[in-house]
Amino acid sequence: MSDIFITETDLDPTASGALDGRTVAVKDNISTEGVATTCGSKMLEAYVPPYDATVVTRLKEAGATIVGKTNMDEFGMGTTTETSAFGPTDNPAAPGHVPGGSSGGSAAAVAAGEADLALGSDTGGSIRCPAAFCGVVGIKPTYGLVSRYGLVAYANSLEQIGPIANSVEDAAALLDVISGPDEHDATTRDAGDESDYASAATGEVDGLTVGVPRELVEGADDGVVETFEAALDDLRAQGAEVVDVELPSVEHAVEAYYVIAMSEASSNLARFDGVRYGVGAETDGNWNEAFAESREKGFGEEVKRRVLLGTYALSAGYQEKYYKKAQDARAWVKQDFDEAFESADVLASPTMPVPPFELGESLDDPLQMYLADANTVPVNLANLPAISVPAGESDGLPVGLQLIGKAFDEETIIRAGSALA
Ligand code: GLN
Numbered sequence: 091m092s093d094i095f096i097t098e099t100d101l102d103p104t105a106s107g108a109l110d111g112r113t114v115a116v117k118d119n120i121s122t123e124g125v126a127t128t129c130g131s132k133m134l135e136a137y138v139p140p141y142d143a144t145v146v147t148r149l150k151e152a153g154a155t156i157v158g159k160t161n162m163d164e165f166g167m168g169t170t171t172e173t174s175a176f177g178p179t180d181n182p183a184a185p186g187h188v189p190g191g192s193s194g195g196s197a198a199a200v201a202a203g204e205a206d207l208a209l210g211s212d213t214g215g216s217i218r219c220p221a222a223f224c225g226v227v228g229i230k231p232t233y234g235l236v237s238r239y240g241l242v243a244y245a246n247s248l249e250q251i252g253p254i255a256n257s258v259e260d261a262a263a264l265l266d267v268i269s270g271p272d273e274h275d276a277t278t279r280d281a282g283d284e285s286d287y288a289s290a291a292t293g294e295v296d297g298l299t300v301g302v303p304r305e306l307v308e309g310a311d312d313g314v315v316e317t318f319e320a321a322l323d324d325l326r327a328q329g330a331e332v333v334d335v336e337l338p339s340v341e342h343a344v345e346a347y348y349v350i351a352m353s354e355a356s357s358n359l360a361r362f363d364g365v366r367y368g369v370g371a372e373t374d375g376n377w378n379e380a381f382a383e384s385r386e387k388g389f390g391e392e393v394k395r396r397v398l399l400g401t402y403a404l405s406a407g408y409q410e411k412y413y414k415k416a417q418d419a420r421a422w423v424k425q426d427f428d429e430a431f432e433s434a435d436v437l438a439s440p441t442m443p444v445p446p447f448e449l450g451e452s453l454d455d456p457l458q459m460y461l462a463d464a465n466t467v468p469v470n471l472a473n474l475p476a477i478s479v480p481a482g483e484s485d486g487l488p489v490g491l492q493l494i495g496k497a498f499d500e501e502t503i504i505r506a507g508s509a510l511a
Pocket of ligand 1: 168216
């Protein structure tokens with residue numbers, strides 16, 4: 091069984107700054123110059139990037155010590171960290187259970203005290219799910235707040251790099267360091283004045299309106315709902331007003347997400363053919379055979395499934411039926427969120443509808459795994475920010491509460507999140 095770290099690094103702090111003396115673990119799909127970046131895949135087992143991702147440069151400039159690269163679902167495809175070619179990671183907060191995924195190694199490193207802070211990436215929940223399952227804090231930033239330069243793409247229209255930490259304030263301080271425009275990523279946006287997310291963690295919720303989309307609560311396990319409702323009571327007791335809101339489109343979010351994510355993945359992963367990247371294959375001039383052999387050897391089962399389904403969804407004749415429809419559903423989800431935010435400052439739901447699975451439990455049932463993403467994927471479809479904070483336990487297993495904010499309004503979810511954790 092793999093431990094938390096895939097490769098250990100020996101980077102020294104280079105400068106004094108906001109993260110001076112802090113240790114940070116980095117998900118293994120974020121490029122680190124001179125240090126292997128495998129994406130949890132056999133395909134990239136021997137890949138050593140020649141440059142740092144922008145977020146890594148910013149960590150170093152802030153004085154952080156990067157202590158290792160963390161285990162993950164292969165190319166980010168999963169909810170348990172069990173699709174890693176290097177084996178699963180145990181959950182320090184619930185031994186024998188999955189740490190969540192795909193940034194499971196990053197959340198486990200923080201929960202186990204092996205790093206003060208960690209970076210994950212979130213395409214459809216991969217920061218928030220492991221944060222919830224390991225009883226720590228995770229933030230998925232608004233699309234465009236954090237540079238994706240140097241992040242190995244899975245589904246680039248959905249994903250963001252973000253912080254995982256033991257407290258909301260620590261996660262916010264890490265967000266301060268990594269956020270902001272980057273000339274290497276044209277999708278980054280200037281969110282306004284110099285960011286100061288750490289000082290937004292005041293825990294002040296008096297007068298705040300928290301909307302609860304019942305669609306994201308109804309499908310959850312009883313124990314999860316009980317813990318969630320108790321956390322809402324806590325917010326009420328601190329002066330927040332809790333109201334019901336509607337997000338009718340989210341019943342289609344999982345289908346739309348998986349069609350879009352797999353379509354983008356089939357295109358993004360085309361570069362792994364054993365020529366420039368990936369495991370090599372012998373060829374006597376038959377390149378099709380060589381590519382097929384490389385991809386057969388290098389990719390695991392879940393990645394192959396998604397590349398095949400994504401290619402199918404994009405192929406002539408099916409594009410209208412699947413990809414185009416999924417894009418329409420995405421627009422509808424965005425519109426529903428806009429309407430919900432007319433009557434609420436933030437929205438709250440259980441982060442995951444279920445407590446952490448036992449190790450091995452969901453591996454043979456991809457559909458069960460996909461459905462567990464029901465509460466996290468709508469946020470990526472709408473490009474919004476969200477935080478997962480520990481809300482308590484259900485039968486001794488960690489439960490996370492998700493707070494969703496308006497675009498580029500990370501401050502409010504940080505403020506509300508810090509009232510609970
Ligand atoms: N579980 C989702 C998926 O498998 C999300 C993964 C992620 O956010 N990288 O696609």
